[in-house]
Amino acid sequence: MNIYDIAREAGVSITTVSRVLNQSPNIRQETRQKVQAVLEKYHYSPSPIARGLVKRSMNAVGILSIDIRGIHYSQTAYAIEQELHRLGYRCQLYNTGREPEQQRQYLEMIADNLLDGIILIGSTFQTPAFEQLLKQYLPGCLPVLFVNGSFPLPNVYSILSDDHRGIFQCVEQFIARGRRHILFVRDNNTDSALRKERGYRDAMTSHGLTPLIIEGEDSINGGANATRRALELCPQAETIFYGTDRAAVGGIQALQQLQIPVPAQVELIGFNNSQLCEVTCPALSSLDNHLDQMGLQVAQILHRLLQGEEAKKISICTPVLAERESTRRH
Amino acid sequence: MNIYDIAREAGVSITTVSRVLNQSPNIRQETRQKVQAVLEKYHYSPSPIARGLVKRSMNAVGILSIDIRGIHYSQTAYAIEQELHRLGYRCQLYNTGREPEQQRQYLEMIADNLLDGIILIGSTFQTPAFEQLLKQYLPGCLPVLFVNGSFPLPNVYSILSDDHRGIFQCVEQFIARGRRHILFVRDNNTDSALRKERGYRDAMTSHGLTPLIIEGEDSINGGANATRRALELCPQAETIFYGTDRAAVGGIQALQQLQIPVPAQVELIGFNNSQLCEVTCPALSSLDNHLDQMGLQVAQILHRLLQGEEAKKISICTPVLAERESTRRH
DNA sequence: CTGTTAGCGCTTTCAT
DNA sequence: ATGAAAGCGCTAACAG
Numbered sequence: 001m002n003i004y005d006i007a008r009e010a011g012v013s014i015t016t017v018s019r020v021l022n023q024s025p026n027i028r029q030e031t032r033q034k035v036q037a038v039l040e041k042y043h044y045s046p047s048p049i050a051r052g053l054v055k056r057s058m059n060a061v062g063i064l065s066i067d068i069r070g071i072h073y074s075q076t077a078y079a080i081e082q083e084l085h086r087l088g089y090r091c092q093l094y095n096t097g098r099e100p101e102q103q104r105q106y107l108e109m110i111a112d113n114l115l116d117g118i119i120l121i122g123s124t125f126q127t128p129a130f131e132q133l134l135k136q137y138l139p140g141c142l143p144v145l146f147v148n149g150s151f152p153l154p155n156v157y158s159i160l161s162d163d164h165r166g167i168f169q170c171v172e173q174f175i176a177r178g179r180r181h182i183l184f185v186r187d188n189n190t191d192s193a194l195r196k197e198r199g200y201r202d203a204m205t206s207h208g209l210t211p212l213i214i215e216g217e218d219s220i221n222g223g224a225n226a227t228r229r230a231l232e233l234c235p236q237a238e239t240i241f242y243g244t245d246r247a248a249v250g251g252i253q254a255l256q257q258l259q260i261p262v263p264a265q266v267e268l269i270g271f272n273n274s275q276l277c278e279v280t281c282p283a284l285s286s287l288d289n290h291l292d293q294m295g296l297q298v299a300q301i302l303h304r305l306l307q308g309e310e311a312k313k314i315s316i317c318t319p320v321l322a323e324r325e326s327t328r329r330h
Numbered sequence: 331m332n333i334y335d336i337a338r339e340a341g342v343s344i345t346t347v348s349r350v351l352n353q354s355p356n357i358r359q360e361t362r363q364k365v366q367a368v369l370e371k372y373h374y375s376p377s378p379i380a381r382g383l384v385k386r387s388m389n390a391v392g393i394l395s396i397d398i399r400g401i402h403y404s405q406t407a408y409a410i411e412q413e414l415h416r417l418g419y420r421c422q423l424y425n426t427g428r429e430p431e432q433q434r435q436y437l438e439m440i441a442d443n444l445l446d447g448i449i450l451i452g453s454t455f456q457t458p459a460f461e462q463l464l465k466q467y468l469p470g471c472l473p474v475l476f477v478n479g480s481f482p483l484p485n486v487y488s489i490l491s492d493d494h495r496g497i498f499q500c501v502e503q504f505i506a507r508g509r510r511h512i513l514f515v516r517d518n519n520t521d522s523a524l525r526k527e528r529g530y531r532d533a534m535t536s537h538g539l540t541p542l543i544i545e546g547e548d549s550i551n552g553g554a555n556a557t558r559r560a561l562e563l564c565p566q567a568e569t570i571f572y573g574t575d576r577a578a579v580g581g582i583q584a585l586q587q588l589q590i591p592v593p594a595q596v597e598l599i600g601f602n603n604s605q606l607c608e609v610t611c612p613a614l615s616s617l618d619n620h621l622d623q624m625g626l627q628v629a630q631i632l633h634r635l636l637q638g639e640e641a642k643k644i645s646i647c648t649p650v651l652a653e654r655e656s657t658r659r660h
Numbered sequence: 661c662t663g664t665t666a667g668c669g670c671t672t673t674c675a676t
Numbered sequence: 677a678t679g680a681a682a683g684c685g686c687t688a689a690c691a692g
Contacts, residue, residue, distance in 0.1 A: 002685055013663045018687060028661060045442045049382045050685030053668045058379060063423070067408065069605070074404040078397065081425050085436075090444075093393070093423040095411050106415075112375045114420075220608055253611045275399070278550055279609045281583045332669055343679045348671060358677060380669030383684045664691075669684105676679080 001042055010038040021046055057116050060090045061302060064106070065121040066098050071245075071274045072291055076121050076147060079295025087303045089116070100129045104137075111137040117302045118142065123149040123192035143305045145298045148192060150314065157305070158314045159298050161289035163192055163271075166319030167199030167241065170269065170287060173321065175207050179238045179267075184211065185226040185251065187218035187243035196243050196271065216247055223250025231258065237266055239327075245270035245277055245286055252280045252326065267327040271319070282325030289319040331372055340368040351376055387446050390420045391632060394436070395451040397425050401575075401604045402621055406451050406477060409625025417633045419446070430459045434467075441467040447632045448472065453479040453522035473635045475628045478522060480644065487635070488644045489628050491619035493522055493601075496649030497529030497571065500599065500617060503651065505537050509568045509597075514541065515556040515581065517548035517573035526573050526601065546577055553580025561588065567596055569657075575600035575607055575616055582610045582656065597657040601649070612655030619649040 003021075007014040012035060019027050020035045038044075052058040063080055065073040081091045092115065096103045110118065118138070126149035134144065134153060141155045150158035167184075174182055184200040187193050197213060204211040212234055216226030223242060227250065231237055242248035248270030255262050262268060262282055270277060273288035294317065301311045333351075337344040342365060349357050350365045368374075382388040393410055395403040411421045422445065426433045440448065448468070456479035464474065464483060471485045480488035497514075504512055514530040517523050527543060534541040542564055546556030553572060557580065561567055572578035578600030585592050592598060592612055600607060603618035624647065631641045 004685080014686080015663060015665095015688085016661090019662085022687080026661060031661080043441075047383075047685050048442050048444045049379060049388060050668090051687075052379045053377075053383050053670090053685080054687045056668075060422075068398070068411070069401075069404050069408045071399075071401070071605070074399050077423070078399045078425055081398070081423055085424070085439075090439075091423045092390075093407070093411055093421045094415070095408055108375075109415075109420075111373075112378050114378045249609050256611050275401070276609060279579050279606055281586050281611070334669080344670080345672085345679055346677090349678085352671080356677060361677075377669055380684090381671075383669080383686090384671045386684075662692085664689105666687105666689085668686090671682105671684090673682085674680090676677100 001044055003046065006035070006038050006042070006044055009041075010035045058090070058114060059088055060092055060115050061117045061119060062092045062094055062110055062115045063119050063121065064094045064096055064125070066124050067095050068093065070122070071276060072272045073121050075274065076291045076295045079292045080119060080121075080299050083296050083299035084302075087299065089303075098124065100127075100133075103130060104133055107133045107137040115142065116306055118144045119298055119302065120144060120146045120149065122147065123190045124188075125149055126151070126191045143302060145302050147294055147298055156313075157301060157311060159294050159301070160314060160316050161294065162316050162318045163195040163289070164199035164202070166287050166289065167196050167271075168203040169318075170321050171200055171203035171241065172207070174239050174267075174327075175203070175209070180209060181212075181234055181236045182209070182239045182241070183214060183230050183234060183237050184241045185214045185216045185223060185230060185243065185247055187216055187222070187247055193243050196241075200241055216243075216250075218244045218246055220246055220250040220253065223247030224254040225250070227251040227254040228258070231260070231266075239267045239269070241269050241271075243271055245272045245274045245284060248284055248286070248326075249276055249280055252282075252284065263325065263327050263329050267329070269321070269327060273322045277322070277324060280326070285324045285327040286322050287319040288322040290317050293317065331374055333376065336365070336368050336372070336374055339371075340365045388420070388444060389418055390422055390445050391447040391449060392422045392424055392440055392445045393449050393451065394424045394426055394455070396428050396454050398423065400452075401606060402602045403451050405604065405621045406625045409622045410449060410451075410629050413626050413629035414632075417629065419633075428454065430457075430463075433460060434463055437463045437467040445472065446636055448474045449628055449632065450474060450476045450479065452477065453520045454518075455479055456481070456521045473632060475632050477624055477628055486643075487631060487641060489624050489631070490644060490646050491624065492646050492648045493525040493619070494529035494532070496617050496619065497526050497601075498533040499648075500651050501530055501533035501571065502537070504569050504597075504657075505533070505539070510539060511542075511564055511566045512539070512569045512571065513544060513560050513564060513567050514571045515544045515546045515553060515560060515573065515577055517546055517552070517577055523573050526571075530571055546573075546580075548574045548576055550576060550580040550583065553577030554584040555580070557581040557584040558588070561590070561596075569597045569599070571599045571601075573601055575602045575604045575614060578614055578616070578656075579606055579610055582612075582614065593656050593659050597659070599651070599657060603652045607652070607654060610656070615654045615657040616652050617649040618652040620647050623647065 096106045144156045146158045201211045214226045214230045216222045270286035273286040277284040426436045474486045476488045531541045544556045544560045546552045600616035603616040607614040
């Protein structure tokens with residue numbers, strides 16, 4: 001069943017059918033209804049492929065993350081899909097992994113002009129290698145929206161969470177509460193991790209306190225190990241910040257094993273305000289970087305760009321403490 | 331840059347270019363290399379849309395879940411995407427939500443023939459309403475693969491986890507370990523939840539034990555509340571099974587608050603063997619229903635169907651206990 | 661307000 | 677082994 005069949009059955013030309021399909025205004029009520037009737041009779045819906053061929057667009061956008069199983073990635077992807085669907089786009093999902101070669105393969109596949117735009121989720125993409133791939137594979141000015149990262153390329157737009165400021169302000173909050181022995185467990189070497197670390201460091205030094213940063217990994221075990229080391233280095237620790245919720249979960253487990261009461265003796269603060277925060281016992285306080293809103297925004301910005309409108313190259317939102325039991329002393 | 335440009339530059343016809351693009355055998359080495367050179371010179375890759383128009387397929391498959399943020403959904407979706415990508419397909423992601431009207435909207439969008447196949451993740455789709463939608467919207471014989479559910483429709487194929495058997499065998503394991511007071515906290519009213527409950531009930535009665543089933547919800551709070559009720563009803567409880575990891579997490583929290591040692595006094599067992607199991611303290615034992623393998627399989631079966639091969643209408647795998655601290659007594 | 665016609669970029673007979 | 681030409685289903689000038 002194609003547009004010709006409909007046209008024949010309705011006794012009009014295919015152009016007319018196309019017109020009612022696309023809500024063209026220049027059409028007589030009578031004709032429109034006649035066509036509508038046939039359309040509905042056959043539950044006809046036009047081929048997006050044929051339309052795509054002539055419009056040079058499939059209204060499709062690619063969502064890339066290294067691994068959608070990452071809890072905050074899936075949360076962001078969800079928000080993006082919901083909004084993009086509302087706006088009439090289809091979302092393609094790509095889990096690129098961390099390997100440059102695999103990432104290259106994905107970009108090569110994506111470079112075939114099927115997509116109208118691309119959304120990168122996660123600062124893990126912010127590597128020179130990936131920037132190179134982007135330059136190499138992405139046809140001209142296909143818009144790329146980067147959640148939590150940025151590249152100095154003309155077609156790349158960023159939504160950043162101001163991790164530095166978020167941590168800075170939050171550390172200040174705890175200093176105001178009278179804490180002095182505040183530590184920071186940093187995870188990987190992503191750009192985002194560095195910004196967090198600096199936020200912590202700056203807040204501490206600007207209040208005349210000595211920062212203490214412990215190397216860790218973004219994993220439960222990594223967080224647990226780092227926490228144990230932290231307490232050896234600084235047994236008087238009162239408050240520990242972590243670069244991710246996952247690492248903070250490890251922290252809670254480590255403290256529990258050491259029989260150190262949380263939050264009575266040590267308070268913990270994660271980052272991302274993900275589902276994990278409700279899972280731990282006590283529930284984990286965390287810096288909320290508004291993944292839902294970032295997802296929403298990124299979808300809307302992309303939509304605007306695709307409509308030919310302008311958009312800011314960088315949008316920023318500041319994380320805010322979502323407080324739960326792990327920092328609530330009674 | 332299109333196939334005509336390449337043809338002109340290489341001094342051949344577009345047919346020839348098409349032939350080297352599609353690895354046709356009937357072509358002279360010399361000609362092929364000449365074309366290859368031009369192809370590479372321009373990093374040309376053919377338009378999948380134009381190809382889709384003539385081939386009547388975009389090599390795209392839709393992945394539907396009610397909400398990708400669900401941890402076991404994202405795990406399954408990940409496995410599916412990885413395998414389908416390897417096989418050369420693109421994956422479209424759809425979060426349909428639970429509302430029938432919203433689900434209808436999604437299916438209406440999907441009904442436009444863009445997809446070669448559809449994968450449903452989660453037994454939550456197994457409702458009469460959704461079956462109706464499938465019948466109504468899905469053009470003829472578009473293959474539908476249903477992970478963890480089934481419909482008696484000619485184009486629907488199922489990958490099921492035999493929840494009944496998994497729970498049955500596991501309950502028997504614990505009976506063999508000497509437990510007598512084994513409870514079951516059931517979550518929603520999905521088909522899957524019912525199968526689990528029956529597995530538990532059958533195992534208990536077949537060993538002359540009295541089943542005790544507590545109503546709960548698939549949420550942390552739901553699991554916690556159900557657990558408190560469970561212990562009121564049966565203070566001697568030794569082992570509690572849950573329909574989902576999420577509910578079991580609530581169980582761990584409730585017991586911790588009640589100061590009941592896990593696993594020393596009460597053992598807990600979740601379902602899905604999801605990431606949540608590592609997050610709790612103690613780590614949660616859980617029935618592993620092999621989401622990765624199910625994802626892999628479902629992708630492969632779909633691929634086979636799309637190649638025109640036959641496939642079993644139902645594939646089944648049995649969950650197996652993944653044991654962690656919450657059931658390891660010392 | 662409606663129809664004719666020329667593409668969109670590719671695959672695929674059918675000739676040669 | 678290669679090419680000419682006819683579509684795939686739709687949109688968009690351009691006429692009328």
